Amino acid sequence: xxxxxxxxxxxxxxxxxxxxxxxxxxxxxxxxxxxxxxxxxxxxxxxxxxxxxxxxxxxxxxxxxxxxxxxxxxxxxxxxxxxxxxxxxxxxxxxxxxxxxxxxxxxxxxxxxxxxxxxxxxxxxxxxxxxxxxxxxxxxxxxxxxxxxxxxxxxxxxxxxxxxxxxxxxxxxxxxxxxxxxxxxxxxxxxxxxxxxxxxxxxxxxxxxxxxxxxxxxxxxxxxxxxxxxxxxxxxxxxxxxxxxxxxxxxxxxxxxxxxxxxxxxxxxxxxxxxxxxxxxxxxxxxxxxxxxxxxxxxxxxxxxxxxxxxxxxxxxxxxxxxxxxxxxxxxxxxxxxxxxxxxxxxxxxxxxxxxxxxxxxxxxxxxxx
Numbered sequence: 338x339x340x341x342x343x344x345x346x347x348x349x350x351x352x353x354x355x356x357x358x359x360x361x362x363x364x365x366x367x368x369x370x371x372x373x374x375x376x377x378x379x380x381x382x383x384x385x386x387x388x389x390x391x392x393x394x395x396x397x398x399x400x401x402x403x404x405x406x407x408x409x410x411x412x413x414x415x416x417x418x419x420x421x422x423x424x425x426x427x428x429x430x431x432x433x434x435x436x437x438x439x440x441x442x443x444x445x446x447x448x449x450x451x452x453x454x455x456x457x458x459x460x461x462x463x464x465x466x467x468x469x470x471x472x473x474x475x476x477x478x479x480x481x482x483x484x485x486x487x488x489x490x491x492x493x494x495x496x497x498x499x500x501x502x503x504x505x506x507x508x509x510x511x512x513x514x515x516x517x518x519x520x521x522x523x524x525x526x527x528x529x530x531x532x533x534x535x536x537x538x539x540x541x542x543x544x545x546x547x548x549x550x551x552x553x554x555x556x557x558x559x560x561x562x563x564x565x566x567x568x569x570x571x572x573x574x575x576x577x578x579x580x581x582x583x584x585x586x587x588x589x590x591x592x593x594x595x596x597x598x599x600x601x602x603x604x605x606x607x608x609x610x611x612x613x614x615x616x617x618x619x620x621x622x623x624x625x626x627x628x629x630x631x632x633x634x635x636x637x638x639x640x641x642x643x644x645x646x647x648x649x650x651x652x653x654x655x656x657x658x659x660x661x662x663x664x665x666x667x668x669x670x671x672x673x674x675x676x677x678x679x680x681x682x683x684x685x686x687x688x689x690x691x692x693x694x695x696x697x698x699x700x701x702x703x704x705x706x707x
Contacts, residue, residue, distance in 0.1 A: 338532045339448050342521050346444040347437065349522025356436035363422070363429035370422040374415045376407040382597060401597035402590035412580030417573035424567040431556040438556070440520070447517040452535045454510040460704040461503040467676070467697055468496040474684060488690040495694050537662055544652050551648045552641060561637040568630035575626040578619030581611035665707040672700035
């Protein structure tokens, strides 16, 4: 069934795993940004051997140290980078939702493409069957001497053309089935029996309600909003270049001829730094960040407009299809009746072979449209 196919796609298709990997990567990006706001501890050790003077014996010298560093204030840069990473992580999580929605849509489309291709095979099989029956009748009348050889030849040509169309339809069915198998993770050459059928189910939602539902539920909107927030955080990070930074540091060291060293020393200090002039570097970064924020806002507007256009196009196409269903069904009924009349007239000698062939082509086209 369609539900089975969707479940298989969600389980087997790699697009979900790719989106989940992006989500996990973004989550670790948050951890990375948060880590820069905490203390760091480093160990260092070096050893040398040499002479301190030309007449002195050579000797060893070791230096070892432990150093602690902790940024106390970064002008808001660290907090802004953490906020950026969090918004990127939120977008990646919405990316998983988007991937699931897209995969459901792709599976549904591929599923109904198989059903549609199967229906086209039936249409062409019916055409071949009708033209085969007609050719047998024409052949019998030719042998009885009531029709010309040209009728037999024309009927044979039309049957051959119909058989070619049937071959094309069968190939399209196989290709559609392979495309569905590719999405749901089945072997491409496998042939599953599909339970569902192409059927019309009326959609009662209004256009404006559908647009509002899309703007409320589509994950692209949330991703767009996160991009705006991340861009604004980028402005804060760039602006931090105008503010001072303060950090705490402490170290414990050892030195001497024996490892790690006999003489020890330690220090604790607070360092403040304020870059009062940087040739406009901070200003340039600010302008870049502000431009990126403006771009994110424009892209949000573009995303909303695109979603509204997609919904409007899909809705109008659906309404067009609804209208065509009834008219095409009427055309099928009339085409069937017209073919019967043409065959009866031909068998009675009151109609031409061309009338039957035209009626058969009209019926095939009506079935195709339906």
